[in-house]
Amino acid sequence: MSRNASDGIRPPKIFAWILRILLSAEERDSRLGDYEEIYACSVKREGRLRASSWYRIHVLRSIPSLIRDRLEWGFDMFKNMMKMLYRNFTRHKGYMLINVVGLALGMACCILIWIWIQSEWSMNRFHDNKDRLHRVYTEAIFTDGRSEVFSNSFYPLARTLKESCPKVQQATRIAEKPALLVSFADKEFVENRVGYVDPDFFHMFSFPMEQGTPEGVFSDRLSVVLSESTALKYFGNRDPMGKVLKIGNHFDVRVTGIIQNMPAISSLHYDLIFPFPLYFGPDWQESNSWGGNPLETYVLLQKGTNISETERNITVAVLEKATIPENLKVTMKLQPMTRIHLYDIQGGGLIRTIVLFGLVAVFILLIACFNFINLTTARSGNRALEVGIRKVVGAQRKDLVKQFFGETVLTSLVALILALGLAAFSLRFYSRLAERELTLGSALNGTALVGLVVISIVTGLIAGGYPAVFLSSFRPDSIIRGQLSKGSKGGTFRKVLIMVQFSISILLIITTLGVTRQLRFIRNMDLGLDRDNILFVQMRGDMVAKYESMKNELLQHPGVKRVSRCVQNPAFIGSTVSKLDWDGKNPQERISMNWEYVDYDYFETMGMELAAGRWFSKEFSTDPEEAFIVNERAVEIMDKTNPIGQRLQVFNQKGRIVGVVKNFHFQPLRHELAPLVIGMDPGWIKSASNLLIRIGEENVQQTLDHIRAIGKKFAPEFPFQPYFFSEVLDYNYRSERKTGKIISVFTVLALLLSCLGLFGLASFLAEQRTKEIGIRKILGASASRITLSFILDFGRWVLMSNLIAWPLGYWFISQWLRDFPYRAGIGITVFVAAGTAAFILALVTVGAQTLRTAMVNPAQSLRYE
Amino acid sequence: MKLLSRTEEILLVAVWRLTNNAYGVTIRDEISRLTGYDWTLGAVYLPLDKLMRKGLLNKETSNPTPERGGRSKCLYELTTQGRAALKEIREVNRTLWEGIPDTAME
Numbered sequence: 001m002s003r004n005a006s007d008g009i010r011p012p013k014i015f016a017w018i019l020r021i022l023l024s025a026e027e028r029d030s031r032l033g034d035y036e037e038i039y040a041c042s043v044k045r046e047g048r049l050r051a052s053s054w055y056r057i058h059v060l061r062s063i064p065s066l067i068r069d070r071l072e073w074g075f076d077m078f079k080n081m082m083k084m085l086y087r088n089f090t091r092h093k094g095y096m097l098i099n100v101v102g103l104a105l106g107m108a109c110c111i112l113i114w115i116w117i118q119s120e121w122s123m124n125r126f127h128d129n130k131d132r133l134h135r136v137y138t139e140a141i142f143t144d145g146r147s148e149v150f151s152n153s154f155y156p157l158a159r160t161l162k163e164s165c166p167k168v169q170q171a172t173r174i175a176e177k178p179a180l181l182v183s184f185a186d187k188e189f190v191e192n193r194v195g196y197v198d199p200d201f202f203h204m205f206s207f208p209m210e211q212g213t214p215e216g217v218f219s220d221r222l223s224v225v226l227s228e229s230t231a232l233k234y235f236g237n238r239d240p241m242g243k244v245l246k247i248g249n250h251f252d253v254r255v256t257g258i259i260q261n262m263p264a265i266s267s268l269h270y271d272l273i274f275p276f277p278l279y280f281g282p283d284w285q286e287s288n289s290w291g292g293n294p295l296e297t298y299v300l301l302q303k304g305t306n307i308s309e310t311e312r313n314i315t316v317a318v319l320e321k322a323t324i325p326e327n328l329k330v331t332m333k334l335q336p337m338t339r340i341h342l343y344d345i346q347g348g349g350l351i352r353t354i355v356l357f358g359l360v361a362v363f364i365l366l367i368a369c370f371n372f373i374n375l376t377t378a379r380s381g382n383r384a385l386e387v388g389i390r391k392v393v394g395a396q397r398k399d400l401v402k403q404f405f406g407e408t409v410l411t412s413l414v415a416l417i418l419a420l421g422l423a424a425f426s427l428r429f430y431s432r433l434a435e436r437e438l439t440l441g442s443a444l445n446g447t448a449l450v451g452l453v454v455i456s457i458v459t460g461l462i463a464g465g466y467p468a469v470f471l472s473s474f475r476p477d478s479i480i481r482g483q484l485s486k487g488s489k490g491g492t493f494r495k496v497l498i499m500v501q502f503s504i505s506i507l508l509i510i511t512t513l514g515v516t517r518q519l520r521f522i523r524n525m526d527l528g529l530d531r532d533n534i535l536f537v538q539m540r541g542d543m544v545a546k547y548e549s550m551k552n553e554l555l556q557h558p559g560v561k562r563v564s565r566c567v568q569n570p571a572f573i574g575s576t577v578s579k580l581d582w583d584g585k586n587p588q589e590r591i592s593m594n595w596e597y598v599d600y601d602y603f604e605t606m607g608m609e610l611a612a613g614r615w616f617s618k619e620f621s622t623d624p625e626e627a628f629i630v631n632e633r634a635v636e637i638m639d640k641t642n643p644i645g646q647r648l649q650v651f652n653q654k655g656r657i658v659g660v661v662k663n664f665h666f667q668p669l670r671h672e673l674a675p676l677v678i679g680m681d682p683g684w685i686k687s688a689s690n691l692l693i694r695i696g697e698e699n700v701q702q703t704l705d706h707i708r709a710i711g712k713k714f715a716p717e718f719p720f721q722p723y724f725f726s727e728v729l730d731y732n733y734r735s736e737r738k739t740g741k742i743i744s745v746f747t748v749l750a751l752l753l754s755c756l757g758l759f760g761l762a763s764f765l766a767e768q769r770t771k772e773i774g775i776r777k778i779l780g781a782s783a784s785r786i787t788l789s790f791i792l793d794f795g796r797w798v799l800m801s802n803l804i805a806w807p808l809g810y811w812f813i814s815q816w817l818r819d820f821p822y823r824a825g826i827g828i829t830v831f832v833a834a835g836t837a838a839f840i841l842a843l844v845t846v847g848a849q850t851l852r853t854a855m856v857n858p859a860q861s862l863r864y865e
Numbered sequence: 866m867k868l869l870s871r872t873e874e875i876l877l878v879a880v881w882r883l884t885n886n887a888y889g890v891t892i893r894d895e896i897s898r899l900t901g902y903d904w905t906l907g908a909v910y911l912p913l914d915k916l917m918r919k920g921l922l923n924k925e926t927s928n929p930t931p932e933r934g935g936r937s938k939c940l941y942e943l944t945t946q947g948r949a950a951l952k953e954i955r956e957v958n959r960t961l962w963e964g965i966p967d968t969a970m971e
Binding site: 010027029030031032033034035036037038040058061062063064065066068069072073076 | 888889890893905906907908910911914915918926929933934936937938939
């Protein structure tokens with residue numbers, strides 16, 4: 001570039017740079033030139049120094065008007081873009097509707113899943129000290145390599161930790177009790193959310209007190225802290241402080257504090273909070289037992305504490321106090337408060353479902369975005385003419401790029417707004433499906449909204465990318481002369497997207513089918529007991545003490561066949577014992593078995609089968625003290641050929657094995673069958689609260705009425721709720737069933753979206769090829785022939801998507817099934833069924849649309865040529 | 866048609882006076898001379914762009930010249946509409962001041 005003498009001198013760089021930024025690309029060159037010309041002139045006349053200072057001041061003074069200029073231009077462009085968008089929308093209602101509604105549906109799904117994830121994620125995160133709050137749990141490793149993890153803690157643990165671990169600032173025990181009868185004057189309620197805690201509780205957690213002080217509330221053992229709503233329930237508008245509540249007809253407590261209602265996002269959720277000792281009664285003496293006790297221990301650590309170091313300190317402190325058998329290795333662990341809801345200490349937990357649903361959300365959004373991209377790019381060919389005209393009139397390439405991007409981004413933002421509306425609308429239904437109270441507001445905080453906006457902008461940019469880059473590069477003369485074959489370019493790209501969409505759909509179908517199959521398998525699996533016609537009742541109040549007379553009255557009805565009771569729910573016998581001994585047991589070997597204590601007639605009521613020996617019987621008066629029945633698995637572990645009559649010690653009870661029960665599944669099928677020992681220890685039995693009733697198959701309603709009447713008679717103050725045992729079993733799989741249900745809903749949606757996209761694309765291409773179809777018909781092709789060729793065109797890709805979906809689906813399902821030792825297996829039928837279903841749907845979608853075009857009389861479609 | 870604003874009027878007059886040499890620098894010089902104020906270039910561009918959008922001005926890019934660091938000029942000229950608008954405002958001005966002698970303002 002040629003330069004004259006004054007040209008060695010350039011205006012101040014920074015200010016030239018400011019100008020460059022403020023000027024629009026179009027005007028930049030000439031206007032920078034203007035500034036430079038004056039500058040050069042000024043340099044000649046007044047010297048460089050004055051010229052530079054003039055330049056600086058002048059640029060600064062120009063800034064406000066330059067900014068205003070840019071904004072006014074921008075607004076004008078925006079108005080023009082909106083106008084184009086509106087015209088496009090009104091002219092091609094069908095496509096635009098599919099486009100916007102499809103994207104909005106996908107986004108709404110995403111928003112709903114996000115809301116759910118957010119609500120689960122926010123659990124327990126509201127505590128001010130959330131990062132320092134931990135639950136203490138125990139990991140026990142046996143010499144045979146098995147390990148057990150349990151959160152049940154020990155009476156003296158909280159106190160010990162506060163005394164001997166300086167890093168533990170505060171600690172509390174927490175125990176819960178369901179169904180506590182509480183009365184005030186004539187008001188009587190059964191309270192189900194009752195907690196028993198140590199005073200530190202109120203310091204550690206963020207449950208603000210309305211009345212009373214954290215220090216003072218538990219100075220007396222007979223006191224209680226109520227939630228606001230509970231206080232209102234008992235005392236109305238009267239001042240609750242100092243009022244006396246009657247607990248279960250046994251003792252009285254005084255209200256010493258009121259806390260705000262605990263939020264739904266807290267996994268600790270109590271309406272009444274008592275001092276811990278009241279769990280056992282007013283006369284309970286603090287115990288020094290280090291057995292697994294019915295409580296959990298939570299600690300508040302000092303700021304900046306190293307977790308693994310504290311875990312070691314805690315372990316040392318526990319090992320000093322507690323007597324732990326030499327050959328058992330016990331480690332104390334800490335679980336952060338924020339993880340309690342999401343991670344099971346045994347592994348897995350809700351987090352798996354969250355990840356699964358997160359993936360589903362991403363998948364559905366992908367499908368919806370692909371639809372949008374596909375339809376937009378396919379249709380962009382139609383706008384080649386518009387592009388040509390614009391260019392002729394003087395539009396630059398960058399203007400067109402801006403226009404296309406602007407349009408698609410705007411459309412996707414419109415879809416986002418629609419999606420928010422859809423999500424808000426369907427939230428009530430969805431809350432029921434997710435079994436949680438969900439709100440739009442709580443989950444859609446700033447970050448989430450920004451995320452959604454970013455997603456829609458990115459979608460818009462991708463969708464606009466093809467027409468923006470490709471179409472804008474055309475030479476106007478060739479477009480207008482019609483040298484561009486419409487919609488032909490990018491065909492493969494679109495078909496690949498369709499393939500991905502159908503891969504995702506097929507993957508989701510496979511997952512749904514796999515989950516359903518496993519659930520059905522579990523439901524129909526032989527559990528080793530007769531699950532039908534058994535009633536399961538939680539005994540309350542006086543029922544436990546008056547069990548024998550109640551049993552007699554129950555049996556008077558012909559419909560009641562057998563009655564028994566037991567300590568643990570037969571669908572979930574979770575407690576284990578490792579204090580076991582028998583003749584010939586290797587003392588070095590640590591073995592644990594599940595234990596249970598039952599009353600007479602238990603096995604007969606449950607319909608279990610005897611493998612050897614006999615059941616418990618009243619004919620043997622020593623049975624309650626020293627008879628044991630073990631399952632076959634336990635016999636295997638004990639390695640006895642003839643177990644009957646063998647000595648066996650469980651906890652401190654010494655006795656003999658009188659019978660062997662055939663293996664039955666006493667835990668959800670996520671657990672492998674474990675050894676089990678069943679005794680009749682009277683100490684346990686007298687407080688056993690699970691009532692089991694086997695009823696006849698006929699006149700079930702009548703029998704139920706009889707049972708209800710007796711329940712009412714023995715515990716009038718409690719609601720009496722008998723469950724069928726099969727329901728209790730099902731309850732063990734409620735989370736799996738919920739997952740299955742939600743996934744199937746989203747699967748249907750994903751399929752719908754995929755087909756919607758395919759429908760849009762097929763109908764568009766059919767319309768594009770109207771003339772081709774007409775000519776083919778004239779040359780003798782039949783409508784069915786033409787449709788077939790269309791179907792094959794798309795069908796190939798849909799079939800190919802199986803190649804991606806099958807291995808992924810196999811991996812997905814086998815991951816999910818990992819939790820289950822008993823698996824339905826992944827049959828090839830699942831895959832074939834999923835693939836076929838998707839293929840048929842695609843076929844119908846494309847076929848119906850094409851056939852309509854192909855049926856048209858060629859005279860009509862070719863009329864204008 | 867809406868009447869021109871005063872700034873627009875001044876600019877149009879300046880462009881018209883400069884005939885074939887109306888671009889950023891000359892326009893700024895001209896209106897600074899006409900009004901007696903020191904206009905910034907930014908303050909000139911703003912109404913210029915507005916007039917273009919209204920269709921009263923046309924612009925044309927000239928060849929690069931060396932004294933501008935090798936940058937091209939953007940020359941402005943009145944459109945037919947621009948001329949009409951100028952004519953109209955001139956009429957309005959004339960009617961507005963008609964019959965008021967100079968001495969009345971002192």
